[in-house]
């Protein structure tokens with residue numbers, strides 16, 4: 001799909017207030033091949049920002065991990081998890097050539113990526129922020 005034909009649809013903004021500091025650290029990747037990992041992508045707002053602002057090189061890629069299943073922190077988000085997944089798919093549809101979605105929990109995907117020798121230029125951890133899940137995610141990425 002032509003990237004310019006996609007009109008993204010978001011209900012939440014956990015991104016805009018971070019972008020000045022993200023840009024400070026990530027601008028150096030904008031003109032070269034880079035690989036990113038995002039843990040917890042929801043509607044794809046951060047994913048799209050990374051793709052449009054940082055992962056501009058034709059060979060740059062992003063791997064996204066999100067199980068899109070009910071979890072302890074979805075209560076206040078408003079969207080059903082099926083709606084969030086549908087928004088993610090639609091919002092990132094212009095970047096299928098650069099994006100790999102792993103529809104499983106980070107605790108399960110990270111050891112697999114590590115065993116494949118995958119490495120990333122930057123990682124955005126924004127999945128479940130409950131202590132038990134954060135700890136498991138941290139162990140999986142070590």
Ligand SMILES: C[S@@+](CC[C@H](N)C(=O)[O-])C[C@H]1O[C@@H](n2cnc3c(N)ncnc32)[C@H](O)[C@@H]1O
Nearest residue numbers: 040041042045046065066068105106126127128
């Ligand atoms: C705050 S939202 C992410 C927002 C997104 N990064 C953005 O900037 O728009 C948290 C997401 O983490 C996902 N999540 C929950 N537990 C997870 C886990 N164990 N591994 C990966 N993602 C998880 C949820 O499904 C949800 O979509």
